[in-house]
Structures are given as structure tokens and as C-alpha cells.
Amino acid sequence: MPCPCGSGVALQACCQRYLAGIAWPDSAAALMRSRYTAYVLEDAAYLLATWHPDTRPPSMHFDHAERPKWLGLSIKRRIDVDACNALVEFVARYKINGRAFRLHETSRFERIDGRWFYRDGEID
Numbered sequence: 001m002p003c004p005c006g007s008g009v010a011l012q013a014c015c016q017r018y019l020a021g022i023a024w025p026d027s028a029a030a031l032m033r034s035r036y037t038a039y040v041l042e043d044a045a046y047l048l049a050t051w052h053p054d055t056r057p058p059s060m061h062f063d064h065a066e067r068p069k070w071l072g073l074s075i076k077r078r079i080d081v082d083a084c085n086a087l088v089e090f091v092a093r094y095k096i097n098g099r100a101f102r103l104h105e106t107s108r109f110e111r112i113d114g115r116w117f118y119r120d121g122e123i124d
Helices: 026-042 044-050
Strands: 070-080 087-096 099-112 115-123
Touching: 026 044, 026 070, 026 087, 026 099, 026 115
Parallel strands: none
Antiparallel strands: 070 087, 087 099, 099 115
């Protein structure tokens, strides 16, 4: 099975190692891709574990009444602000009940003790 993140690599050789806790993404862009994969696979535990402690919600769940069909991820740009802060602009495409949507966001990431975390994002 190809990885949902769009890398062109099999899931097992790509984001699965992150979701399984075997490795940690080494860049903000890799974390962004793995978080997209976690949304596709509905892995709330991984999403919470990679969310910055200052902005992490106490819990999360997936609404199965309006379950999205994820269609793809496109990374538009990556900016390393400094050694511990980065921005990743992306577009995630999906459908709900046959209607197409696009989530266009510029996300902020922060590295803490060598690990990248999603801090927050600004939807365009």
C-alpha cells in the first residue's frame, strides 16, 4: 500500500515507522506528512503525541457521520525559521459526501529536545 502522504513510497517504509513509534520525523515537513497520514488512518493517539504541549487539545475523535475521503497532500513550501522553528504550507484535498474540499494551511512547528511538534496553523 502506498503511503497516503504522497511520497511514492510504501506506507511501511514511510510514515508507518513514525505512527508505530519506531522513529520520530527528522524535519517539520516529515512530521507534516506523517500527521496527514495519521488523519487518513484516523490515528488520534499519534496526532496528540505530535501536537505541541502548549496547544494540544485534551482529546480528539473522528466524526464518522461526515467521514472525509482524503484525496492527497501537496506541500507548497517549507521554511526553516531557525533551528527550532519551521513553517510548512500545504494543501490537503478531501471529499465529504461527494463534495470536494481543500484545506490550505500554513502550519507552525517547533522542535523540543530534538523532536518536531505541530504548534498551530493559519488556514488560508
